[in-house]
Amino acid sequence: xxxxxxxRFVLFGSSIVQLSFSNGGWGAILADVYARKADIILRGYxxxxxxxxxxxxxxxxxxxxxxxxxxxxxxxxxxxxxGPHSSGLGPHVPLPEYVENMRKIAVHLKSLSDSTxxxxxxxxxxxxxxxxxxxxxxxxxxxxxxxxxCQMYSEACVELCQEMGVKVVDLxxxxxxxxxxxxxxxxxxxxxxxxxxxxVVGEILKVLKEADxxxxxxxxSMPTEFSEDSxxxxxxxxxxxxxxxxxxxxxxxxxxx
Numbered sequence: 001x002x003x004x005x006x007x008r009f010v011l012f013g014s015s016i017v018q019l020s021f022s023n024g025g026w027g028a029i030l031a032d033v034y035a036r037k038a039d040i041i042l043r044g045y046x047x048x049x050x051x052x053x054x055x056x057x058x059x060x061x062x063x064x065x066x067x068x069x070x071x072x073x074x075x076x077x078x079x080x081x082x083g084p085h086s087s088g089l090g091p092h093v094p095l096p097e098y099v100e101n102m103r104k105i106a107v108h109l110k111s112l113s114d115s116t117x118x119x120x121x122x123x124x125x126x127x128x129x130x131x132x133x134x135x136x137x138x139x140x141x142x143x144x145x146x147x148x149x150c151q152m153y154s155e156a157c158v159e160l161c162q163e164m165g166v167k168v169v170d171l172x173x174x175x176x177x178x179x180x181x182x183x184x185x186x187x188x189x190x191x192x193x194x195x196x197x198x199x200v201v202g203e204i205l206k207v208l209k210e211a212d213x214x215x216x217x218x219x220x221s222m223p224t225e226f227s228e229d230s231x232x233x234x235x236x237x238x239x240x241x242x243x244x245x246x247x248x249x250x251x252x253x254x255x256x257x
Contacts (some may be wrong), residue, residue, distance in 0.1 A: 005068035006225060007038045007217070012060065013053070014073050016124075016192060017044025024194030029201045033256050037222045038070065049079045049091040052100035057108045068113040071217050073204065074105060077123035078190065079185065081153040083144025099156050099210055106166050117213055120161050122154035124171035124196075127182040130189025145190065167211060169203040177225065198254065205256055219256070 011017045011027050014127050020027030021042060031040040043060050045052070061072070079091035093101065102120065105183030109118050117124045131145045143235055154172035161168035175185050175196060182189075192200065210220040216222065233242035249255065 007222070008041055008067070009034065009038050009071040009073065009217075010041045010043055010061075010069045011073050011075075012043045013075035013121075014079055015046040016050040016078065016121075016186060017042065017189055018046050020044065020197070023192075024197060025192065026200040026204070028199035028203070029197060033201070033205070033219050033253065035224075036220055036225045036227075037039055038217075041069070047079060047091060047095050048076070049109060050076045050098050050105070051093055054101050054104050057105065068116050068117065071117045071119070072109050073119045073121065074102075074109075074122040076102065076146075077153045078126075078150070079146070081149040082121050083146070083149065089188060095152060097158055098153060099160055102157060102160055103164065106160075106164050117167070117211070118155055119167045119169060119207055121169045121200070121204075122157040122171050123150045124154075124175050124185075124192075125150050125181070127189035129182070130186070131202060133189075167207050169200070169207060170197065171200065171203070174195075174199055174203050197220060202254070209257065226252075 009030070011020060011030075016024060017027070019025060021031070022028075027040060027042055034040060061144070062070075077098065079099065080093035080101075082090065082092050084092040096154045106118060106120070109116060126145050128146060151172055154170060158168050158170055160166075175181050178184055178195075178199070181196075183197065185193055187193045205218065207215075209220075211217070227244070227246040229244050233244055235241075236243050
C-alpha cells in the first residue's frame, strides 16, 4: 500500500532535517517507531534558512494535493541565527524577518487541511569551541555561530508558537539538560549525533502523547497496518497457534513511550 493509506509525517527544514536519517538520526528513529503506522517523509535542505523555505512552500506543500500530511515537523533557525557576513551574502536572517517567515510557514501549513498538525523545533545550542575550529579550517568565511544568538532565535520561535497555538519543542533547553551536551549531542558541534537525536525524539513523542488531537498521532494510539492474526505467522511453542508480530518492539534499544 504505497498510495493513500498511512498518515504522512513530513520533516521540513534545513540540515538538521536533511541529516536526520544519518548517524542514528531522529528521523530514522521516528521511522522505526512509526513502522506500520505512518510514513516519515524527508524534506530537508542543507544550509537553508527561513527565506528559502518560504519560497518553496507551495511546491513542497501544495494546497491542492489529493492527500495532505497528518503532521509536519519544521526545523529552521540555526542558519538564520548565524551572524551576518560582511559581504551581505550568506544565510543570516534578521530576527524579526525570521519570526515573520516562521509565521508564514505556520499559516500555510494550517491552511492545508483541518487535520494537518504542526510541531516546530527551535534552534538548538552549538558547541562554540568546535564551531571556532571549523571557522579556522579555511572552508568557511566568517562563520559566526554563538549560543547567545541561538537562544534569541529559539526564544522567538517559542513565543511565536505560543501566540499561534502551534506545538513547539524547545531544543535549546532540551539538549542542555545533559551535563555533557557539548560532547555528546553533536557530530561536529552543530549537527546532531545519535545521542542528540534521542533527545529530539523523546521531546517530539512527549508532545504527540500530550496533545489533545483527534485522532491522536502518538504511535501507541495509532492503528497498526495489517495487524490481524494470520495462520502464516510464526508458530507458537504450543504448536497449535501462531504469534502475531505486528506490535513487537523488543528490537528497540530504547523502549519509547
